[in-house]
Amino acid sequence: MNQQLTETEQAARLKRARRTAYAVAAIAVAVFLFSILQMLWISK
């Protein structure tokens, strides 16, 4: 048996997925910048 997702539900699901992806990508960029800043700070 299948469950029907309405178009609105599907669109909402994809929107949530995109938002998650942006959040996780932002974390990755922040870690990259932080790692460089950390080394700049240690190297002073």
Place this chain on the structure above:
Amino acid sequence: MAHAATHDHHDDHHGAPKNFFVRWCMSTNHKDIGTLYLVFSLLMFFIGGSFAMVIRAELFKPGMQLVQPYFFNEMTTMHALVMIFGAVMPAFVGLGNWMIPLMIGAPDMALPRMNNLSFWILPFAFALLLSTLFMAGGGPAGGWTLYPPLSLQTDSLAYVVFAVHLMGISSIMGAINIIATILNMRAPGMDLLKMPVFVWSWLITAFLLIAVMPVLAGAVTMLLTDKYFGTSFFNAGGGGDPVLFQHIFWFFGHPEVYIMILPAFGIISEIIPTFSRKPIFGYKAMVFAIASIAFLSFIVWAHHMFAVGLPLGAEIFFMYATMLIAVPTGVKVFNWVSTMWGGSMTFETPMLFAVAFVILFTIGGFSGLMLALVPADFQYHDSYFVVAHFHYVLVTGAIFAIIAATYYWLPKWTGHMYSEFWGKVHFWNSVIWVNVLFFPQHFLGLAGMPRRIPDYNVAFANFNMISSIGGFLFGASQLIFLGVIVHAVWFSRKKATDRVWEGAKGLEWTVPSPAPYHTFELPPVIHDEELAHGHVED
């Protein structure tokens, strides 16, 4: 459970583009991209394996035999980089791509176009990396850890750093996709604590990737600026510190080890219940153990650096933190054994590899515990004992799990059964020769043979010859694996059933074999008793 996919008119074998270029180069289908990752990984496995053959051929006898020392060092470096970033990681991403949407009842990955991009970066990254072997100054030869100042002497460092950046971007995009898919695309009713352990293991691994790949990117960027832009991050002469690189590298490097083993834990947690015909023992404990291992992996990095002269307090902290990892790992090993206990077990090829994984990975785990002890590590450090340890973890651990997964899901992917006879021939050859290859290396290390050298004292001759013979035969055994796959894909006449294995449970077994090009366009209904781990109490 979802019977739907089998009967749903949306789920059919049609829909794949006919044009080869469009289908494989522009694909956004998770199954096709999963296949691309797996084929790429197999190719890299053989390229990295051929480098290993060069290493073992040179070490067959004491003295310089076949290659120049610099080329030998290039081989050890490239073998590691290719196997880690080209074979093991893409294999797990491929398995995740193929299986995660099927296991959670999703129609595809959440971000299909990014999925395509994250795969197609890889061939360019590795073409770049491997091309350095043909450059005038040679490829990287300072080890996969790229420690300065040695790595700064490599003429092709810029190419290597760019290749590492590309691999990192690919891994991060893959991880973002997996997190977004698991958190948002699950079928209604597939709660987090109802997901298969493999999916859990990948979710946690993806967070590890997000946390550490950018750190590696930062570290190698600074290598680049040290070499080409006159900075002195890691140059003691300019006020920097080469040990800083080691800290940063291993802050990435140790979680990286778990990136390569947690999905393997997930695979084994799928296979053992199937062939024991029992739900996994302690489902929640298995999930929490994976999460605990992932957390601990961030606070143990300096156990790779005991010999650099850390403060005593730091050595004691990192020693105990490392030993602590044995607790959740032990939970997993005991739960796998408990799952088998009293089960109605059969030993098809995937199960043979899974059982071998449990035993041989545990040997690697025990030698890891020995290395965690600070006073003992001073003897073992940079010796063949370390080489034996991590090859037990990564070959009989990660690679055996990938092979087990391939045999387990191949009928679902291709619609044909592989040859069980040749699968077992492959297994027995692999399990015998891998031990002949790596077990003597423990003795070599304990006797004092350093790693990454092309020549050695005659006292080490016998064990090296045995190890090399094991290496050649283990390498040759993998040609059987290639043959079994080629036969199953193109020549096998034995059709696979939808469920394939009698004891198999989970959504992926409710779709036809081969899995249709599009599945679960309408989400399936989830029934707890049909989940691989049975009903989970709240």
